[in-house]
Amino acid sequence: MVVLFSAMAVLLPENWQLNDRIMMTASGVLFAGVGLMLARPKVSADAEGVTVVNFVRRRRLAWAEIVRVNFRQGDPWATLDLADGTSLAAVGIQSGVGKDQAIADARALRDLVEHHAQA
Template structure:
């Protein structure tokens, strides 16, 4: 297997998905703020300060969810790998990573761990960029094989 090892440290993340989500978050927040400012203060159904505040808070909440969705990444360095998913962060030593899997139909990479469990690594996902996800999964697999205690993934 002739896979080039990525230079460490390396960060794997779905950059296009992240760019879309962060752009959308900023645009939606700006739109909610603009609407809150432009709402009529007089007339048959006037908007009060609390109404405007709730409009801005709603926009901020939606933006926060989009920022949360843009968070996943996998950071590999000489000592191990850090998996950052939506709400969790887990640091693993290379010896803990037995296998790196990205099978057809998987929404993201799964790491088989030495304790018999699996860990989703949402930072490598084939949703928008399948070729890049495959390349990143191969790179992480090669790093795990070189730096970890398990042999090649086929064992």
């Protein structure tokens, strides 16, 4: 996006001013930043716990902190009920990517939470 908008800024007609060209390049930077932010969410699990990366925040949770994984019909993404009474959105598991894959991912995470709760 940055390269495309920068090239467009250079190739604009001569009657465009410098501030127009700068704003065109800045727009490319803005769009690229938003695109990177939207591509960032993920949920990953390992032996010690779960890492939830949402749009702007990353949070590491131990298995004992997660009480339940919820992904009800109509929910945009899975949520984790936490031991402190709060919940955390897990945007990395969302139906917009693929409903069947999101359900499988939520079930796999739920199974891991249940497995570690018994251990």
